[in-house]
Amino acid sequence: MSAAETPRPHPSAGPATETDAPRVTDRRLPWGRAIRAQAWMELKLLVRSAESLIITLGIPLGILVFFSAVDVLPTGTGPAVDFLVPGVLAISIAGTGLVAVGIQTAFERKYGALKRLGGTPLPRSGFLLSKGLAVAALLAGQTVLVVGTASVFLGWAPSGGWLLAPLLVVIGAVTFTALGLLMAGALRAEATLALSNAVFLGLLVISGVTFRADALPDGLAAIGQGLPLGALGTALRAALDGDGLAIVATLIVAGWGVGAVALASRTFRWEP
Amino acid sequence: MSEPVDPAIAIRGLTKRYGGTVAVEHLDLDVAAGETLALLGPNGAGKTTTVECCEGYRAPDGGTVRVLGLDPRRDAAALRARVGLMLQEGGVYPIAKPRELLRLFAAFYRDPLPVDALLDRVGLTAVARTRYRDLSGGQQQRLSLALALIGRPEVLFLDEPTAGLDPAARRLTWELIGELHADGATIVLTTHLLDEAEELADRLAIIDQGQLVALGTPDELTHGDRREIEFTARPGLDVTALTVALGVSVRERAPGRYHLDATNDPALVAALAAWLADRDERLGELRAGKRSLEDVFLRLTTEAGTDPRDPREVAAGSDVEVAP
Numbered sequence: 001m002s003a004a005e006t007p008r009p010h011p012s013a014g015p016a017t018e019t020d021a022p023r024v025t026d027r028r029l030p031w032g033r034a035i036r037a038q039a040w041m042e043l044k045l046l047v048r049s050a051e052s053l054i055i056t057l058g059i060p061l062g063i064l065v066f067f068s069a070v071d072v073l074p075t076g077t078g079p080a081v082d083f084l085v086p087g088v089l090a091i092s093i094a095g096t097g098l099v100a101v102g103i104q105t106a107f108e109r110k111y112g113a114l115k116r117l118g119g120t121p122l123p124r125s126g127f128l129l130s131k132g133l134a135v136a137a138l139l140a141g142q143t144v145l146v147v148g149t150a151s152v153f154l155g156w157a158p159s160g161g162w163l164l165a166p167l168l169v170v171i172g173a174v175t176f177t178a179l180g181l182l183m184a185g186a187l188r189a190e191a192t193l194a195l196s197n198a199v200f201l202g203l204l205v206i207s208g209v210t211f212r213a214d215a216l217p218d219g220l221a222a223i224g225q226g227l228p229l230g231a232l233g234t235a236l237r238a239a240l241d242g243d244g245l246a247i248v249a250t251l252i253v254a255g256w257g258v259g260a261v262a263l264a265s266r267t268f269r270w271e272p
Numbered sequence: 273m274s275e276p277v278d279p280a281i282a283i284r285g286l287t288k289r290y291g292g293t294v295a296v297e298h299l300d301l302d303v304a305a306g307e308t309l310a311l312l313g314p315n316g317a318g319k320t321t322t323v324e325c326c327e328g329y330r331a332p333d334g335g336t337v338r339v340l341g342l343d344p345r346r347d348a349a350a351l352r353a354r355v356g357l358m359l360q361e362g363g364v365y366p367i368a369k370p371r372e373l374l375r376l377f378a379a380f381y382r383d384p385l386p387v388d389a390l391l392d393r394v395g396l397t398a399v400a401r402t403r404y405r406d407l408s409g410g411q412q413q414r415l416s417l418a419l420a421l422i423g424r425p426e427v428l429f430l431d432e433p434t435a436g437l438d439p440a441a442r443r444l445t446w447e448l449i450g451e452l453h454a455d456g457a458t459i460v461l462t463t464h465l466l467d468e469a470e471e472l473a474d475r476l477a478i479i480d481q482g483q484l485v486a487l488g489t490p491d492e493l494t495h496g497d498r499r500e501i502e503f504t505a506r507p508g509l510d511v512t513a514l515t516v517a518l519g520v521s522v523r524e525r526a527p528g529r530y531h532l533d534a535t536n537d538p539a540l541v542a543a544l545a546a547w548l549a550d551r552d553e554r555l556g557e558l559r560a561g562k563r564s565l566e567d568v569f570l571r572l573t574t575e576a577g578t579d580p581r582d583p584r585e586v587a588a589g590s591d592v593e594v595a596p
Contacts, residue, residue, distance in 0.1 A: 026382055027350070027353035027354060027381070027382055028353070028382065029349070029353065029380065030379070030380075030381075030382055033379045034379050034380045036379070037375065037376050037378075037379030037380075038376065038379070041365075041368070041372065041376045044368075044372070045365055045367060045368065048367050049367060107366070108365060111361070111362065111363065111364065111365070111366060112359055112361030112362055112363035112364075113363050113364060113365050115329070115359060115361065115363055116357075116359055116361070116362075116363025116364065116419075117363075118329070119327060119328075119329075119352060119355075119357045119359070119363075120352060120377060120380045120423075121349065121352045121353045121380045121381065121423070122380050123349065271329075272361060
């Protein structure tokens with residue numbers, strides 16, 4: 001088709017279309033094409049805003065590089081980077097799922113973009129699948145950057161967890177994305193913006209992901225380990241240190257995920 | 273009435289409540305295939321609710337809605353591939369750009385329009401890479417319209433397609449909608465602009481407080497048999513002399529706006545013109561036996577704070593359908 005051709009939306013009427021071949025009457029959703037396009041758009045939107053990039057890449061990499069080089073935090077006896085890599089992976093996942101996806105989705109709802117998408121042939125399941133794929137792609141990039149930076153520049157090498165750690169990344173991603181969507185679908189966009197950032201900062205402090213939890217008061221450390229960021233950090237650290245599956249911590253992360261998915265699927269509002 | 277057997281849209285007894293408020297009550301309305309229907313009404317009359325029941329966004333509390341013979345909620349998957357829509361909210365990612373948005377929406381349909389040609393048609397080629405939030409209001413509206421068209425829809429729902437546009441941008445949007453109509457699309461548009469409805473629609477449905485108060489072509493709605501001739505001229509004409517000369521009662525209802533209590537009689541109009549010519553007075557407008565749509569609209573509808581009026585008064589003697 002030439003770009004100069006004037007499109008006529010209605011095959012049945014108008015002399016211009018009478019000579020055309022009959023239009024396809026199959027109007028079923030082209031699933032593969034639709035999901036790819038929506039996931040690609042979601043990913044572009046996630047990396048297009050500077051605020052989002054600061055949360056998804058800037059903060060995790062900043063923490064990793066700065067505190068590996070400047071040993072001021074109580075990270076234990078080994079090299080700081082050994083302690084930091086699992087924590088920073090957990091931070092990336094929380095920043096992407098809870099903050100970036102939460103805020104983006106909240107504003108998509110506010111501006112009616114979710115409602116408008118609901119008027120297209122893309123079903124909600126396709127929309128959620130696309131968003132999940134975009135998050136997965138972004139997290140894969142973040143993981144490569146964190147692990148790459150740590151091993152190339154900071155001399156880090158994992159002691160194990162080649163299969164377990166990626167699995168934990170996926171579980172954590174589902175949990176934090178569900179938490180972000182839970183907020184985005186229930187609260188006003190501005191409230192999601194404020195609350196997700198506040199929760200993220202609070203979790204950073206009490207979860208033992210940038211420094212050892214035993215430097216905190218006992219009660220606070222216990223709370224941190226019961227919350228998904230602390231539990232995810234602990235589970236990832238056990239995996240990468242070669243200590244295998246940290247069952248309790250993994251169950252805590254998964255439990256938060258199940259709860260968030262259940263609650264979000266009941267409370268999520270698609271309209272502004 | 274000679275309505276086609278299978279209307280593109282069939283609304284029967286539609287009722288929708290929000291809490292205790294009735295938004296739409298027992299609404300019956302058919303839209304024929306290929307027809308452009310304007311839903312007119314004051315703010316809060318139930319226009320958007322009616323359209324959103326057709327689009328599948330709202331479940332009716334009573335009655336049925338069929339679009340292309342399908343239930344907009346039960347058959348949503350089949351219907352959405354055949355329907356294009358424009359929301360009042362806009363519904364676009366603020367940091368997305370026209371070309372990528374059209375490419376995205378094109379991916380949802382088997383046989384979409386070519387993106388670049390459509391961009392050209394709606395005049396957005398120059399801003400194809402500009403973020404939505406940096407587009408002018410007119411450009412944003414035209415992008416929304418293009419997104420509604422990309423899937424070659426058979427039915428289009430346009431909710432206030434020209435809201436907030438300047439006259440030039442409005443004219444361009446009207447041209448696009450006119451072309452779609454010529455191409456055979458069934459179009460339902462909501463508006464509170466009377467000239468827009470008159471310009472674009474085959475028929476108008478006037479809705480007030482959730483009920484259909486009038487339905488007909490613009491001619492049917494404005495062409496009553498009422499005893500009324502109106503003309504405008506210089507303020508302060510001698511109405512007593514004119515009354516004597518014409519033999520019918522003449523009043524100056526507003527400065528320069530005169531009202532004759534008479535039916536549309538060619539001899540009377542000639543006599544009026546002669547009387548004015550004798551006095552070297554220029555005639556401004558002349559309207560005989562036909563009301564303005566604005567007049568019809570204001571009589572039928574109730575803006576907040578004004579009294580409801582009896583719709584039968586306006587429709588009496590004409591072939592306008594009036595809902596019971």
